[in-house]
Amino acid sequence: MRAPGFTGGLLDRADYLRHDDIGLAAAQGDWRGRLLKLENFEPELAADGLLSWTSMADAPESAELVLLGLDTANGNRPHFAAYIPGMRAPPGRSMRLFGLLDQFAPGEAATYAAARSVLDWHSRHQFCANCGAQTRMFRAGWGRKCDSCHAEHFPRVDPVVIMIAEHEGRALLGRGPGWPVGRYSALAGFLEPGESMEEAVAREIFEEAGVRVSGVRYIASQPWPFPSSLMMACVAVAEDDALTIDTNELEDAIWVSRADVQSVLSGEPGPFLAPPPYAIAFNLLTAWANAA
Amino acid sequence: MRAPGFTGGLLDRADYLRHDDIGLAAAQGDWRGRLLKLENFEPELAADGLLSWTSMADAPESAELVLLGLDTANGNRPHFAAYIPGMRAPPGRSMRLFGLLDQFAPGEAATYAAARSVLDWHSRHQFCANCGAQTRMFRAGWGRKCDSCHAEHFPRVDPVVIMIAEHEGRALLGRGPGWPVGRYSALAGFLEPGESMEEAVAREIFEEAGVRVSGVRYIASQPWPFPSSLMMACVAVAEDDALTIDTNELEDAIWVSRADVQSVLSGEPGPFLAPPPYAIAFNLLTAWANAA
Numbered sequence: 384m385r386a387p388g389f390t391g392g393l394l395d396r397a398d399y400l401r402h403d404d405i406g407l408a409a410a411q412g413d414w415r416g417r418l419l420k421l422e423n424f425e426p427e428l429a430a431d432g433l434l435s436w437t438s439m440a441d442a443p444e445s446a447e448l449v450l451l452g453l454d455t456a457n458g459n460r461p462h463f464a465a466y467i468p469g470m471r472a473p474p475g476r477s478m479r480l481f482g483l484l485d486q487f488a489p490g491e492a493a494t495y496a497a498a499r500s501v502l503d504w505h506s507r508h509q510f511c512a513n514c515g516a517q518t519r520m521f522r523a524g525w526g527r528k529c530d531s532c533h534a535e536h537f538p539r540v541d542p543v544v545i546m547i548a549e550h551e552g553r554a555l556l557g558r559g560p561g562w563p564v565g566r567y568s569a570l571a572g573f574l575e576p577g578e579s580m581e582e583a584v585a586r587e588i589f590e591e592a593g594v595r596v597s598g599v600r601y602i603a604s605q606p607w608p609f610p611s612s613l614m615m616a617c618v619a620v621a622e623d624d625a626l627t628i629d630t631n632e633l634e635d636a637i638w639v640s641r642a643d644v645q646s647v648l649s650g651e652p653g654p655f656l657a658p659p660p661y662a663i664a665f666n667l668l669t670a671w672a673n674a675a
Numbered sequence: 676m677r678a679p680g681f682t683g684g685l686l687d688r689a690d691y692l693r694h695d696d697i698g699l700a701a702a703q704g705d706w707r708g709r710l711l712k713l714e715n716f717e718p719e720l721a722a723d724g725l726l727s728w729t730s731m732a733d734a735p736e737s738a739e740l741v742l743l744g745l746d747t748a749n750g751n752r753p754h755f756a757a758y759i760p761g762m763r764a765p766p767g768r769s770m771r772l773f774g775l776l777d778q779f780a781p782g783e784a785a786t787y788a789a790a791r792s793v794l795d796w797h798s799r800h801q802f803c804a805n806c807g808a809q810t811r812m813f814r815a816g817w818g819r820k821c822d823s824c825h826a827e828h829f830p831r832v833d834p835v836v837i838m839i840a841e842h843e844g845r846a847l848l849g850r851g852p853g854w855p856v857g858r859y860s861a862l863a864g865f866l867e868p869g870e871s872m873e874e875a876v877a878r879e880i881f882e883e884a885g886v887r888v889s890g891v892r893y894i895a896s897q898p899w900p901f902p903s904s905l906m907m908a909c910v911a912v913a914e915d916d917a918l919t920i921d922t923n924e925l926e927d928a929i930w931v932s933r934a935d936v937q938s939v940l941s942g943e944p945g946p947f948l949a950p951p952p953y954a955i956a957f958n959l960l961t962a963w964a965n966a967a
Contacts, residue, residue, distance in 0.1 A: 497869025577789025
């Protein structure tokens with residue numbers, strides 16, 4: 384299987400430096416250090432799809448540094464992203480960013496995903512959810528600490544199930560309100576406290592499409608940095624193909640054949656537009672279409 | 676496979692009522708409604724392992740109600756848990772709760788897990804992480820809203836990878852500092868922003884034990900309500916069996932044979948104490964021991 388989008392990062396996260404103030408200070412003071420170039424949370428890509436970096440001296444005075452990791456292939460050169468107080472990710476993705484997402488060189492999208500999710504989390508978590516006081520960055524940017532009530536907070540990762548129900552050789556796809564014309568994809572939803580991945584898959588398919596499933600099979604996962612999901616892709620077996628669509632969630636849902644999915648994924652016209660290759664729906668549909 | 680602990684809940688979460696103020700008010704006013712009995716976040720179990728419930732009239736004046744779901748097998752009778760301002764889960768689990776965990780009737784532990792995770796989340800998230808103002812419960816208890824900056828907050832679920840590295844028929848187990856004498860289990864750690872499940876598995880095994888792995892296979896998942904993890908159990912193939920233990924994370928790590936794991940799981944003495952049956956490590960070890 385093609386590696387899912389936003390995976391394959393090449394930096395070593397060097398977790399140990401998050402607990403080592405002296406080592407971290409040395410990394411921050413390393414003249415070889417690299418700072419991720421971001422403008423409004425968007426990266427700058429070179430023609431070869433590599434992320435652009437600058438010198439640590441370019442960080443504004445107010446910047447707080449997040450250690451993205453060490454480049455172990457190049458003498459452990461430290462790589463950082465700058466949180467700048469007041470920075471705020473725009474809602475949704477810009478057309479420019481959309482256009483970049485399939486141009487990353489291998490591994491670069493993963494580095495960007497980590498940086499974007501963590502910076503965005505800092506921007507929306509300046510205060511302590513436990514007591515309301517202001518918090519401060521700690522653990523090299525991988526946490527925030529409240530000096531008032533001593534609570535420690537860590538970046539959120541929200542697990543999301545994304546799945547196909549299958550029934551007699553056909554797969555269930557849906558489209559959300561406002562999606563591009565012709566686009567259909569796997570159903571998806573947030574996993575909730577007190578349920579397993581398999582239970583979330585069954586609940587979401589029933590809620591959105593009225594279809595009962597069993598036999599959930601896990602296929603693959605990816606991080607999705609808008610803002611911080613873990614996408615877990617699954618296939619489940621439907622009891623029957625009658626649909627009861629929740630129109631708050633879905634505008635439409637259709638059953639598509641393996642042949643249709645295969646032709647759409649290979650770029651031929653078909654009953655729907657394929658998901659982009661950086662979305663795990665692409666891997667999920669590919670895995671399903673290629674299964675016996 | 677035996678169903679993982681804390682799964683199999685029998686209530687319908689009735690997501691639609693979270694968006695329907697009138698329907699929710701009707702459910703709250705339903706004289707047949709049931710309120711989960713909790714004392715210091717701990718349930719009361721009847722002799723048959725069923726959760727104890729009481730009448731809605733027993734909720735204290737200050738209670739805010741979380742809709743756990745509807746009992747569709749009994750006329751959609753609504754079931755609630757009460758968040759009482761100021762309630763606070765004790766750190767860790769009491770000996771009493773420990774003793775209850777393997778006594779739940781099927782599905783009851785899942786209902787308790789959902790209730791505990793959500794109530795605990797409310798207790799530690801009374802303030803808006805975005806602006807510091809007090810927030811209020813909404814969505815039938817499955818969210819909090821800030822009337823100051825209008826941010827909406829939803830209960831956290833923290834994905835955790837828990838995994839065995841395997842090498843030539845042996846499995847890698849570790850023990851944390853302070854664990855009961857003889858207890859070894861699968862390694863585990865929080866998944867971070869910007870990584871897939873498979874990448875988190877490889878990173879954690881390398882960080883904790885110095886072992887490089889590939890070929891990660893997903894086995895099963897469970898919710899773990901202390902306070903709100905999603906445990907995702909995997910097996911990975913180790914490149915070799917040399918260990919470099921991170922003594923901050925692990926007190927010891929050992930390689931155990933399939934025969935050893937089989938005998939320990941069947942209650943025979945062996946080189947380690949088996950994990951409790953409600954922990955997904957039990958399912959993971961069972962799946963690995965029974966694989967060809």
